């Protein structure tokens with residue numbers, strides 16, 4: 537099928553929820569995707585940070601196909617050895633104690649929100665169920681995670697939204713002003729991805745962690761975008777020198793398959809009891825096999841150091857680029873602000889020129905596969921420089 541047919545079909549049969557770039561992708565290898573017409577694209581977006589190992593990593597494909605051929609799904613009425621193995625791997629690699637598996641970032645956050653409320657009510661009384669999140673955050677598209685998202689633009693159309701969220705600016709005074717005796721948790725992204733690649737200040741995060749600990753307020757870190765090696769550490773909180781009570785993970789975790797995870801510390805391990813939460817597909821064996829392949833690869837000695845090095849390289853090249861005003865982010869989660877403030881136009885033109893790149897607010901956003909090669913990085917950077925120059 538050629539692009540125009542795909543576009544026609546989409547217009548006929550899909551709810552028009554997405555603004556799309558004018559390309560339909562059909563295959564890929566490494567950090568290169570190929571469209572319906574056979575044209576290749578260097579991919580600096582990795583499906584919004586999902587394809588951690590790029591397209592069709594041979595070990596990932598073998599793990600996923602092997603599991604699909606052995607057993608594609610069992611219900612959570614039965615023990616699932618792929619899920620238990622993945623849970624053990626995640627806990628041993630992170631130091632967290634217990635995991636719940638869902639199918640997406642929003643669902644992982646739903647679990648974290650339920651856990652925080654249950655803990656608050658149990659530990660501090662019936663009305664201890666309020667959660668403070670940050671302005672400019674993004675936590676998902678369910679009615680509750682939209683509520684958690686601290687952006688007014690997301691609080692339209694679908695009223696009534698879930699109650700019990702308050703929004704603070706990323707500084708301790710502002711958070712303290714929103715916290716009261718009924719606050720059970722503070723939930724943050726360490727780098728606000730959708731908000732425009734905004735890393736939180738380390739001093740603020742450490743002070744916040746200490747404040748939460750002192751008040752027995754759970755610190756929930758949404759690592760849906762920052763997790764699984766994206767920043768050069770397995771999880772981004774390691775950069776900040778804090779120990780969250782709960783983290784959520786999704787995007788890169790399955791290497792391209794839908795999976796979400798909510799991880800908690802030992803003392804919270806029994807908060808969610810039998811029958812309190814569940815998911816038909818949660819911990820699906822094929823998705824878990826994909827995630828195991830991802831974790832196996834990225835926890836090999838030297839892998840994350842390479843991610844950090846590639847991130848430094850990308851950052852340096854972007855910072856030196858004509859037309860780029862500012863670069864921010866950590867590891868391979870980077871944003872660039874353009875002097876001409878034309879990120880959308882640049883991203884659109886990049887696609888025409890054979891480079892897939894994301895935007896977030898007024899920023900160009902870079903989330904390349906963690907396995908991207910030097911050659912692919914350089915090719916993509918050359919296309920980007922040419923495109924920016926042509927649009928200045």
Ligand SMILES: *Cc1c(COP(=O)(O)O)cnc(C)c1O
Pocket residue numbers: 639640641642643645674675676677725729730758759760761786787
């Ligand atoms: C993408 C994202 C989500 C939502 O994940 P879905 O899988 O789309 O539900 C939640 N939080 C953060 C920080 C994200 O980047």
